[in-house]
Amino acid sequence: xxxxxxxxxxxxxxxxxxxxxxxxxxxxxxxxxxxxxxxxxxxxxxxxxxxxxxxxxxxxxxxxxxxxxxxxxxxxxxxxxxxxxxxxxxxxxxxxxxxxxxxxxxxxxxxxxxxxxxxxxxxxxxxxxxxxxxxxxxxxxxxxxxxxxxxxxxxxxxxxxxxxxxxxxxxxxxxxxxxxxxxxxxxxxxxxxxxxxxxxxxxxxxxxxxxxxxxxxxxxxxxxxxxxxxxxxxxxxxxxxxxxxxxxxxxxxxxxxxxxxxxxxxxxxxxxxxxxxxxxxxxxxxxxxxxxxxxxxxxxxxxxxxxxxxxxxxxxxxxxxxxxxxxxxxxxxxxxxxxxxxxxxxxxxxxxxxxxxxxxxxxxxxxxxxxxxxxxxxxxxxxxxxxxxxxxxxxxxxxxxxxxxxxxxxxxxxxxxxxxxxxxxxxxxxxxxxxxxxxxxxxxx
Numbered sequence: 268x269x270x271x272x273x274x275x276x277x278x279x280x281x282x283x284x285x286x287x288x289x290x291x292x293x294x295x296x297x298x299x300x301x302x303x304x305x306x307x308x309x310x311x312x313x314x315x316x317x318x319x320x321x322x323x324x325x326x327x328x329x330x331x332x333x334x335x336x337x338x339x340x341x342x343x344x345x346x347x348x349x350x351x352x353x354x355x356x357x358x359x360x361x362x363x364x365x366x367x368x369x370x371x372x373x374x375x376x377x378x379x380x381x382x383x384x385x386x387x388x389x390x391x392x393x394x395x396x397x398x399x400x401x402x403x404x405x406x407x408x409x410x411x412x413x414x415x416x417x418x419x420x421x422x423x424x425x426x427x428x429x430x431x432x433x434x435x436x437x438x439x440x441x442x443x444x445x446x447x448x449x450x451x452x453x454x455x456x457x458x459x460x461x462x463x464x465x466x467x468x469x470x471x472x473x474x475x476x477x478x479x480x481x482x483x484x485x486x487x488x489x490x491x492x493x494x495x496x497x498x499x500x501x502x503x504x505x506x507x508x509x510x511x512x513x514x515x516x517x518x519x520x521x522x523x524x525x526x527x528x529x530x531x532x533x534x535x536x537x538x539x540x541x542x543x544x545x546x547x548x549x550x551x552x553x554x555x556x557x558x559x560x561x562x563x564x565x566x567x568x569x570x571x572x573x574x575x576x577x578x579x580x581x582x583x584x585x586x587x588x589x590x591x592x593x594x595x596x597x598x599x600x601x602x603x604x605x606x607x608x609x610x611x612x613x614x615x616x617x618x619x620x621x622x623x624x625x626x627x628x629x630x631x632x633x634x635x636x637x638x639x640x641x642x643x644x645x646x647x648x649x650x651x652x653x654x655x656x657x658x659x660x661x662x663x664x665x666x667x668x669x670x671x672x673x674x675x676x677x678x679x680x681x682x683x684x685x686x687x688x689x690x691x692x693x694x695x696x697x698x699x700x701x702x703x704x705x706x707x708x709x710x711x712x
Contacts, residue, residue: 323389326371345397349366390413469483
């Protein structure tokens with residue numbers, strides 16, 4: 268063996284072997300064709316939001332940690348156990364990957380004085396982060412779509428947000444999604460209820476689990492949201508917040524209900540519905556499905572009239588909701604499957620030397636709105652006509668455009684039908700008329 272192969276072998280043996288890296292547990296890649304379903308859902312949401320005059324807002328993924336401590340409440344599970352928080356190495360600032368986006372939207376509205384000329388209707392889409400045990404429908408990086416109406420005090424806006432979410436389920440074709448409603452009243456009403464609730468639960472400490480005992484004096488309202496069946500009887504008999512509501516809070520709640528009734532939207536009252544953040548008051552609601560097991564809440568929200576002031580802005584009312592994108596897509600897979608998009612055309616190129624003319628033609632087609640996938644492979648793996656046709660068929664394209672050298676010499680391209688029961692019919696199409704063919708193709712969608 269010569270010295271050169273020996274040296275090459277030695278170099279290969281001494282080359283570092285890199286460990287294969289994987290995504291962080293609970294933070295998932297979204298790959299084609301699944302990503303097409305995400306795009307489909309996002310497009311539906313954008314269209315719906317535009318019809319309701321909601322405008323898009325985009326806030327940073329990283330926010331100051333005090334935003335969530337102050338906004339969500341120090342004794343919430345999110346702040347206590349679930350946030351990804353860290354110290355900026357350059358300036359020591361406490362930062363957090365956003366665990367939800369209502370606080371960020373409110374911070375942006377206050378920081379930029381967006382309510383100076385009246386209320387704003389906003390919506391957002393994006394990733395959130397919570398350090399939870401990954402399971403079906405619950406991930407450490409998860410995605411939310413949310414709608415927020417800020418600067419509006421009326422019950423009609425609470426109802427508008429609920430109707431907006433209800434319209435989305437109809438738009439998506441989802442069934443068996445039920446709405447639960449409650450009112451948390453105002454802070455003084457909650458304080459009176461809180462005192463009564465603590466006194467009641469103190470009498471049943473032998474039934475409370477460790478989580479409930481921990482929350483008894485810090486956040487007793489969350490005990491009512493327990494999933495522990497051993498505590499169900501005690502919780503069901505606990506003092507109800509709605510019995511502590513004053514005339515104004517009840518009137519607000521009844522106004523929301525009357526609008527939903529008039530619009531034919533069914534709902535049930537759930538006096539134990541409290542939501543997970545401290546910032547809510549008056550109306551709270553959840554949309555729930557039985558199809559996803561323990562992760563049945565696909566959308567939740569309510570009114571939060573005091574959050575803007577808590578974050579440092581000028582006091583203003585607000586209401587909103589957020590839905591879990593992964594959970595909605597999981598439900599869509601079960602109830603209303605969507606088909607991954609396919610190109611309109613697959614370009615078959617027998618001879619790579621024709622590529623300049625092919626690409627020029629495909630660029631014109633794409634400019635007209637035609638979705639085109641072009642065969643590619645490099646000189647050594649260009650592929651036979653047979654293999655190109657297999658790839659064309661696998662792509663799901665409706666038509667193949669065959670750029671043969673004889674056809675191109677005549678100023679033509681062959682159009683072959685791959686779908687629609689046309690039995691592989693094909694015809695020559697002058698390149699000069701291809702734009703008109705493309706327009707006709709688009710009109711058939």
